[in-house]
Amino acid sequence: MGRYDSTRNQFVPGEDVTLFPAAARGATVNGSAVPCTEFNDADLTLTVTAASGTLPTLDVTVETRFYGGTWIAIGTAFAQKVAAGVDRLMFGGLRDEVRGVATIGGTGTPSVTFSLAGHLK
Numbered sequence: 001m002g003r004y005d006s007t008r009n010q011f012v013p014g015e016d017v018t019l020f021p022a023a024a025r026g027a028t029v030n031g032s033a034v035p036c037t038e039f040n041d042a043d044l045t046l047t048v049t050a051a052s053g054t055l056p057t058l059d060v061t062v063e064t065r066f067y068g069g070t071w072i073a074i075g076t077a078f079a080q081k082v083a084a085g086v087d088r089l090m091f092g093g094l095r096d097e098v099r100g101v102a103t104i105g106g107t108g109t110p111s112v113t114f115s116l117a118g119h120l121k
Contacts, residue, residue: 014039014121019062019100022049022115031100036064036120042091042098044118048081053110057082059103060116064095071099081112094120 015038019031036042046060058081063071075091091098100116 014119016117017042017044017098017120018115018117019044019098020102020114020116022047022113024050024111024113025102025104026053026109026111028103029101031102031116033065033097033099035096036094036098037096039120040092040094041121042094042118043088043121044091044100044116045086045088046078046081046114046116047086048084048112048114050113051081051083051111053106054108055082056106056110056112057104058112058114059105060114061101062091062098063101064093064098067096069095073101081114088118 017034060078061073062075064074065071074093078087104110104112
């Protein structure tokens with residue numbers, strides 16, 4: 001599988017993936033398991049478009065596991081977000097499934113609008 005990368009004007013092997021679609025979230029959430037048996041790496045972009053409440057924070061990690069196994073964190077976590085911004089990280093060592101884990105903190109009913117998406121390769 002693969003896709004055409006218009007910025008590089010070339011075919012890039014792999015598959016696009018969305019671990020968290022863009023949405024406002026106000027609580028800690030584990031993303032759904034995404035199959036990735038054919039891939040070793042994930043190039044992911046965390047995009048935060050809004051944060052509200054008192055001192056809102058967003059911490060995002062990426063986890064992987066063998067089917068039915070225990071989830072383990074891979075790579076380094078994205079830098080904590082307290083406002084709109086974009087970060088991109090590469091994660092290696094994928095097993096059979098991958099997911100995102102988002103921890104939202106703060107007071108006064110914090111809410112953070114974000115997405116986590118990228119490319120498996």
